[in-house]
Amino acid sequence: MATQLSPATIDIVKATVPALAEHGPRITKAMYGRLFQDAHIARLFNQANQKSGAQHFALAEAVLAYARNIDNLGALGGAVERIAQKHVGYAILPEHYPYVGDALLAAIKDVLGDDATPEILEAWGEAYWFLADILKDREKAIRDDIIAQPAGWTDWRRFVIVERRAESDTILSFILRPQDGGAVVPHKPGQYLTLRFDLAGRPGIIRNYSVSCGPNTDHYRITVKREPQGEASRFLHDHAAVGTVLECTPPAGDFHLADRPSRPVVLLSGGVGLTPMVSMMEDIAARHPELSVFYIHGTTSRQVHALDQQVRYLAQRHGKTRMATFYEQPGHSDDAESGRVTLDWLQSNVPLKEADIYICGPRPFLRHFVSEFVAAGVPSDQIHYEFFGPADEQLAA
16 A cells, blocks of 8 residues: 555646546546446445435545545545445445446546546546555454454344334334344444345345434344335335344444543434434433433424434433424424524524534535534534435535
């Protein structure tokens, strides 16, 4: 592994920034087109993100960010960690990297044509493998940490749905236990599972779902909203009976509660984005009795509000959690604020600048609050957020 990129490579890669800004999504779309000609590579990816085009744009933004910061890679630490965690979740291994590198360079040539000179392709080849080595090293460290735990495993493991539970009109929880009867690795509260549906008769479906229970060695719980166009969520709601077998990699993700929180904690969620927050609340109630916590959730109405009674119980058990719920369509007897969560309300009721803020929800919800918090002067290292779907590196722009 090279310890640094050559100055010539840095100069050439930075010179390609305007072309990447203009043609990035076309390049990444062409890259995936080439990559997925190989069936064993195609099945590693969440194809729903490919169909929507979201992954093309997300990767284009990541490649552009890499080019812009090629001489200051420390600025990309958060993005590198997110990618490494995703790769662990999708069981992407070192032997898969050559396929991606070949496809990326061929796609650059396809889209840029004669402008993709041999010098540019050579520079991008060096830049790709430099980043690939960084990612492979980090992924190895993550896997080594998992496998060192008593119940650690890597790759895909079979899990059985042992319980289904209705949480609202549109949301169900599923309890998953290993088919082999063994223990599970306790997740970090906020992390997700990556599930593969091949054994359930839905080959090619891979999805990430936040774990919605507290860390334990017995089981995982996922809590899933039925989306009308969601292939995986519709299968889970309509067909995944008790006894259904799914495959799962170990818990992954860089969005999680600190092991020893040093500041007050704000948990802010929208819709089904509450799932990682419930996991955090279980851990807080069990391990952090002196922590000051603010739990704020917004959703459409009581009918679609999942896990509310469990959170209220956890808040009462903890004793230092203050709760607020916002319904866009409140009923007369609902114990909730009317409308949506606003920055003004948060600034009046929550110590934003003194707290670690954890945010999860739909993309517009995330974009709105991350941007508003940054503009309001909340330190960026105190703002933590989880994505639904491919990461948007320009979320706070």
